[in-house]
Amino acid sequence: MDIQQSVKTVLSNYAKFEGRSGRPEYWWWVLAYIIAAVIINVVGSIVGLGEILVNLFALAVLIPNIAVSVRRFHDIGKSGWWVLIGLIPLVGWIAFIYFAAQPSVGPNEYGEGPQGPVTTSNPDNIVG
Template identity: 75%
Template sequence: MDIQQAVKTVLANYAKFEGRSGRPEYWWWVLAYFLAAIVAAFVGGMLGMGELVLNLLTLALLVPNIAVGVRRFHDIGKSGWWLLIGLIPLVGWIAVIYFAVQPSQGPNQYGEGPQGPAA
């Protein structure tokens, strides 16, 4: 999976909170979102709109960010509610990153596992 395919997959599953997302899909999405945020902040600054453009991007991609996070937690066998641990300052983000880097497990209560690209 490459960055383009990950972005298409996440946006196609915009509000899908069931199922699983593998590490490549999740981390490519995080990178794409980070790069889009940098561009949005730059464009907003150039247009004299301050943080408006960045805030609009954040709001527009809030649901897919949560959905891919929930599916990533499902992939390691945890409930999506564990994503809320990220609300704890500093320690929560460290925990979310720790869980997000864990390898995919075999079949679990959330499904068979993320499907790779069709060959």
């Protein structure tokens, strides 16, 4: 999965909190979000509306951010409520990043993995 496909997937599942999202989908989305926020801030600063535009952007993608995070936690076999750990300053943020970086587990209560079953010829499910 590349950054463009990840953004399309996250935005097409705008408020879908069930199912699973793999590491590539989640981390490409995070990178795209950061890049977009920086660009919006720079352009907004030039026209004098940097902070306002960045806040509007953050508000516009708040639901997709939460939804992809919940699906990411589902992918490692945790309830979506674990996303709330990120509300705890510092320790919660570290725990959130740790959990989000974990590899996918096989089929679990939230469904088959986002990239299908792991095969022996492609144990990391790396799309070629």
